[in-house]
Amino acid sequence: MKFLVIDDSITMRRILVNSLQRIGHTDTVEAADGQEALALFDSSIQFIVTDWNMPNMTGTEFTRAVRLRPDGKEVPILMVTTRSVREDILAALKAGVDNYILKPFTPTTLKEKIEQMLPLAVSGDRAP
Amino acid sequence: MTLLASELLFESEAALRMVDSAIGELQPGVSDAGAHDESTEESPIAASAGVPSGLLRAHGEIEGMLEQVRASRDVLTHAPATRMSLLQSKLLEVSTVSEDATTDILDALDQALAIVDQLDVLAASEGSSTRADDLRKTLRDELFRMMQPLQFQDITTQQLAYASSVIMQMEDRLTNLVSLFDPTVRSLPAVSPPSMGRAFDPNAASSTAADQARVDEQLRTR
Numbered sequence: 195m196k197f198l199v200i201d202d203s204i205t206m207r208r209i210l211v212n213s214l215q216r217i218g219h220t221d222t223v224e225a226a227d228g229q230e231a232l233a234l235f236d237s238s239i240q241f242i243v244t245d246w247n248m249p250n251m252t253g254t255e256f257t258r259a260v261r262l263r264p265d266g267k268e269v270p271i272l273m274v275t276t277r278s279v280r281e282d283i284l285a286a287l288k289a290g291v292d293n294y295i296l297k298p299f300t301p302t303t304l305k306e307k308i309e310q311m312l313p314l315a316v317s318g319d320r321a322p
Numbered sequence: 323m324t325l326l327a328s329e330l331l332f333e334s335e336a337a338l339r340m341v342d343s344a345i346g347e348l349q350p351g352v353s354d355a356g357a358h359d360e361s362t363e364e365s366p367i368a369a370s371a372g373v374p375s376g377l378l379r380a381h382g383e384i385e386g387m388l389e390q391v392r393a394s395r396d397v398l399t400h401a402p403a404t405r406m407s408l409l410q411s412k413l414l415e416v417s418t419v420s421e422d423a424t425t426d427i428l429d430a431l432d433q434a435l436a437i438v439d440q441l442d443v444l445a446a447s448e449g450s451s452t453r454a455d456d457l458r459k460t461l462r463d464e465l466f467r468m469m470q471p472l473q474f475q476d477i478t479t480q481q482l483a484y485a486s487s488v489i490m491q492m493e494d495r496l497t498n499l500v501s502l503f504d505p506t507v508r509s510l511p512a513v514s515p516p517s518m519g520r521a522f523d524p525n526a527a528s529s530t531a532a533d534q535a536r537v538d539e540q541l542r543t544r
Contacts, residue, residue, distance in 0.1 A: 202521060203476040205424045209469055212432075216466060227521075247480065247521040276477060276526040278533050283540050294537055296529035298473035301466070303534060 195315065196238050197222045200231040200253065201245040201274070206297075210243055210274065210304075217305050228256030237265040240315050241308070246275035246286070254289040261290040270311040274299055335391065335502045342384045406489050406496075413489075417482045417520075424475040431465050438462045480526035487522075 197219055201207045207224050214222055223239070225231035228251025231244070242260070246253040253273055260266035273291045275282075283294055292314060293307050441458050444450075 201476075203479065205421065205428065205472055206476045208428050209473060212466070212469055247523045247526075249521045252521070276480060276523045276529070278527075278529055278537065279525070280540060283537060284544075287541075287544055294541060296534050296537060297477060298470065298528055299534075300531075301470065 195219060195221065195240045195312075197241045197243060198225065198231060198234060198239045199223070199243050200225045200228065200248070200256065202226050202248040203245070206245065206274075213301050213304050214243075214308075216301065217308065219308075227251055228253060228259070231256055232259055235260060235263075235266065239269060241311070242269055242271045244271060244273055244291075246273060246277050246282075254286055254291070257286070257289040257291055268314070270314040272307055272311060274304075335388075335499070338384050338387060339502070342381065342388065406493050410486050410489050413482045413486050417479050420475050420478065424472050427472060428469065431469050434465050435462060438465070474528065477526050477528055479520055480522035483520040483522040484524045484526070 197214055199207055199210045199214070199222055201210065204226075207226075211222050211224065214220075219241075223234055225234050227248040228244070230250075231242075232251065235242075244253040244256060251259075253275065257271055257273075260269065260271070270293075271291050272293045272295065273286050274295045274297060275286075276297045277283075277286075278296050286294060293311055295303055295307055438458055438461055445454060445458070
C-alpha cells in the first residue's frame with residue numbers, strides 16, 4: 195500500500211515515515227505542503243497522512259482538492275495536527291478528512307487509526 | 323507596549339491632531355497647522371485675532387503635548403524596533419538550531435537502527451541465541467521510542483513562529499504610531515530580519531492522551 199505523507203516539518207515527515215515503516219508500510223512518498231502533494235497525487239496513492247498548517251496549501255485545502263478528483267474521492271485521509279479545538283475537527287471532517295490524530299502522536303495511536311481506516315482503502319466505503 | 327496601549331495612543335494622537343488642525347484653521351492665514359510657512363505666517367498674536375482665548379489655550383496645550391510625544395519619537399522608532407528585530411533573530415536562531423539538532427539525532431537513530439538491521443542479517447546467516455534476538459528487538463524498540471519525543475521540535479517551532487508573527491505585528495503598529503509624528507518614518511529601511519517562514523497553529527501545544535480521547539469521542543459522535 196502506497197502512502198503519501200505531507201508535513202512542512204522535515205522532522206515530522208521522518209518520524210511519520212519511520213512509524214509507518216515500523217508497522218509494515220514501507221512504500222511512502224513525501225511532500226512538504228498541499229501544493230506539492232497535489233502534484234504528486236495520482237491513483238497509485240492509497241492512503242494519505244497530512245498535517246494541517248502548511249505554507250502554500252493547507253491540509254484541509256489539499257483534502258478538498260483531492261476529494262474533487264475522481265481518483266481522490268475514496269482515498270483514506272488521516273490528519274495529524276496540533277489543532278485540537280472542536281471547530282477545527284469539524285472543519286477537517288467537512289473538508290473530507292476521515293480520521294484525526296493530535297501531535298505529538300504515539301505509535302500505538304497511529305497504528306490503531308491506520309488499522310481502522312484500512313478497510314476504507316480497500317472498499318472505498320468512506321463515511322459521508 | 324501592549325496592543326491595546328498602542329491603539330489607544332494611536333487614536334488619541336489622531337484625535338489631538340484633528341482638534342489641533344481645526345483650531346489652526348480658525349487662525350487667519352494658517353490653513354494647515356502641520357505645514358507652517360515661516361515666510362508668510364502671521365505672528366501668533368496677530369493670528370489669534372478673533373479666536374476665543376479658550377481655544378488658544380487648548381491649542382497651546384495640545385501643541386505642548388504633541389511636542390512631548392514627538393520628543394520620544396526616536397525612542398519609539400529605533401529602540402523597540404531594534405530590540406524586536408534582535409528578539410526575532412534570536413527566535414529564528416533557536417528554531418534553526420533545534421531543527422538542526424533534531425535532524426542530527428534522527429540521523430544518529432536511523433544509523434543505529436540500520437546497525438541493528440545488519441545484526442539481524444548476521445544472526446540469520448551465522449546463527450544467534452534467543453537472548454541475542456530479544457536484545458536486538460529491545461534495542462530496536464528503544465531506538466524507535468527515542469524518536470517519538472522529537473515531535474516536540476515541530477510544536478515548538480510553530481510556537482516560535484507565532485511569537486515571531488506577534489513581534490512583526492507590534493513592529494508594524496509602532497511604525498504606524500511613529501509615522502503620525504514623522505511621515506518619513508515609513509520610508510526608513512526595514513530592520514526586521516526575514517520571517518520564520520513557517521505556517522503555524524497559534525494555539526499549538528503538546529496534546530495529551532485525554533485530548534486524543536476527546537477527539538476520538540467527537541469523531542464517534544459526528
